[in-house]
Amino acid sequence: MDINILTVFILAIFVGFEIITKVPPTLHTPLMSGSNAISGIAIVGAIISTKISGEVGSYLGLIAVIFATINVIGGFMVTDRMLKMFKRK
Amino acid sequence: MxxxxxxxxxxxxxxxxxxxxxxxxxxxxxxxxxxxxxxxxxxxxxxxxxxxxxxxxxxxxxxxxxxxxxxxxxxxVEMTQMPQMVAIFNGFGGGASALVAAAEFLNSSTITTFTMSTIIISIFIGTLTLTGSFIAFGKLQGFISGQPIVFPGQQVLNAILAIALLVAGFFVVETSGEMNFFFVVLAISAILGVTLTIPIGGADMPVVISLLNSYSGIAAAATGFVLMNNGLIISGALVGASGLILTNIMCKGMNRSLANVIFGAVGLEQESSGSGTEKQISIKSYSTEEAAMIFDAAEKVIVVPGYGLAVAQAQHAVREVAEFLEKKGKTVLYAIHPVAGRMPGHMNVLLAEANIPYDQLKDLEEVNPEFEDCDVALVLGANDVVNPAARHDTSSPIYGMPILDVDKSRTVIINKRTMNTGFAGIQNELFGFDNSIMVFGDAKDMLQQLLKDLKEL
The missing domain is CATH 1.20.58 (Methane Monooxygenase Hydroxylase; Chain G, domain 1)
Structure with a gap:
């Protein structure tokens, strides 16, 4: 296995901890829906998986694309809808 | 490359x-x-x-x-339903990751031991996230009882399933992809998602949703290892970290360990211990008219919203009352407990929806000193987060939980629909305090009536 890829993973977790602890409690719900949208990055994997030959695999890929797109589109849109509402006095 | x-x-x-x-x-x-x-x-x-x-x-x-x-x-989606929505989206995210891993498994003829292991991990976390999230969604939406669902031997069953999963996973890798073992892994992961989520009660949902959020990220990262794709690994790690931080904040907000939330089945109706600890408390019930007079004399009001506010969709009504009081020169603040509502930050989003400026929303540490010189604390559909038993009653299930010090205010006005106990299933001694007043009714109706009475004063 490639050690670089593990390095990337661990460093990314540290970066995540650093930036996310700075998000105030007021924005925790948008943080969740927004990070939800980011976990829709599985869409990249879903797209790639449709290339693998084999019928069953491509149908799984199709469902994966649907699921991930729901996550991405729904996640970013609803986060924006919420953040629009936060106003100062 | x-x-x-x-x-x-x-x-x-x-x-x-x-x-x-x-x-x-x-x-x-x-x-x-x-x-x-x-x-x-x-x-x-x-x-x-x-x-x-x-x-x-x-x-x-x-x-x-x-x-x-x-x-x-x-x-x-309604803002009150945001927890359900996030729950189901977590499920889709986990599901997508598991499907990608499954496609990779089914279609690649030669898979290294490392990739096979990551496929198994990805399938496990992704599928568990999918089924667990759907259960969480069902509980929040009311399709399934919000009460913890427990049965004898539940923990033993989970342990057996976990061991079976490890064994099946090991054999998938050992046999370089024997289909039957693969399906066993898939099935057990799906079942574990259900059995680990059903014993968790409604008010513990903020923890579960945060945890599932984290899982959906970890599943994406695991899929990233399957495909050797840095984009998935980094994004998955960020989301995994985010979910873990929120999980930790929620657990601290209840002074409970993650294990206790997942396996504790807190919120189950407990048999009265009969040791005489069940004190009868006498309460004072006021009409909104009487409450209006108290508000009229107050200078500083702190509103404490809870899940009851969300259920009653009373966020706009509370804003109208607050605006009226502010016009009369009174100060109005909102005290937000970390676990108020059904997900992290739930109350903030609801109040933001009602156009309440976010600088009026104060979190626990910030707001607690404010109760000292507060004239009226208005508790709307919150219960356990204001229960003083958390400070002193070591036998209480919520002992040690940080609470909002509403009882330090001159008057506490508590709105509830009935005298039912809160999520933790315990009576709140606050209701019997000398400075406590109960106003019964649906939060929205009560606030609208209160506004009318305030205007008539």
Missing amino acids: INFSSIAYVLASVLFILGIKKLSHPKTARDGNFIAAFGMLIAIVATLISYGQIDFKLIIIGMIIGAIIGATFAIK
């Missing part, structure tokens, strides 16, 4: 990080969300361009269906 798509994934990851960074303030948060969305667009376009032989027709069909469903959810 440096190619176009890997550079695009680095760029996308940077944009995700910058986007989350901008979430550190409400003023910049919206830009942050745009930046993250732009990062996602780059990742998707780069993937579509740089991978040959992908099935464009299938992808476009999938994206259109997904976009319609996602957009419909995003536009239609």
Whole structure:
């Protein structure tokens, strides 16, 4: 296995901890829906998986694309809808 | 290997990080969300361009269906239903990751031991997230009882399932992909998602949703290891970290360990111990008219919203009352307990929806000293988060939980529908305090009546 890829993973977790602890409690719900949208990055994997030959695999890929797109589109849109509402006095 | 798509994934990851960074303030948060969305667009376009032989027709069909469903959810969902929505989205995220891993498993003829192990991990976490999230969704939406569902031997069953999963997973790797073992892994992961989520009660949902959020990220990262894709690994790690931090904040907000939340089945109606600890408390019940007079004499009011406010959809009504009081020169603040509502930050979003400025919303540490010189604390559909037993009663299930010090206010006005106990299933001694007054009724109706009475004074 490639050690670089593990390095990337661990460093990314540290970066995540650093930036996310700075998000105030007021924005925790948008943080969740927004990070939800980011976990829709599985869409990249879903797209790639449709290339693998084999019928069953491509149908799984199709469902994966649907699921991930729901996550991405729904996640970013609803986060924006919420953040629009936060106003100062 | 440096190619176009890997550079695009680095760029996308940077944009995700910058986007989350901008979430550190409400003023910049919206830009942050745009930046993250732009990062996602780059990742998707780069993937579509740089991978040959992908099935464009299938992808476009999938994206259109997904976009319609996602957009419909995003536009239609009520702010009170946000926890359900996030729960179900977590499930889709986990499901997508598991499906990608499954496709990789089914279609690759030669898989290294390392990749096979990551496929198993990805299938396990992804499937568990999918079924667990659907249970959480069902509980929040009311399809399934919000009460913890427990049965004898539940923990033993979970332990047996976990061991069986490990064994089956080991054999999948050992046999280089024997189908039957693979299906066993899939089935057990799905069952574990259900059995681990059903014993968790409604008010513990903030923890569960945060945890499932984290899992959906870890599943994406595991899939990243399967595909050796940095974009998935970095984004998955960010989301995994985010979910873990929120899980930790929620557990601290209840002074409970994660293990206790997952296995404790707290909130189950407990048999009275009969040791005489069940004190009868005498309460004072006031009408909204009488309450209005108290508000009229007050200078500083702190509103404490709870899940009851969300259920009653009373966020707009509370804003109207608060605006009226402010016009009369009174100060109004909102005290937000970390676990108020059904997900982290739930109350903040609800109050923001009602156009309440976010600088009036104070979190626990910030607001507690404010109760000292507060004239009226108005508790709306919150119970356990204001129960003083958390301070002194070592036998109480909520002992040690940080609470809002409403009892330090001159008067506490508590609105509840009935005298039913809160989620923890315990009577709240606060209701019997000398400075406590109960006003019964639905939060929205009560507030609207209160506003009318205030205007008539």
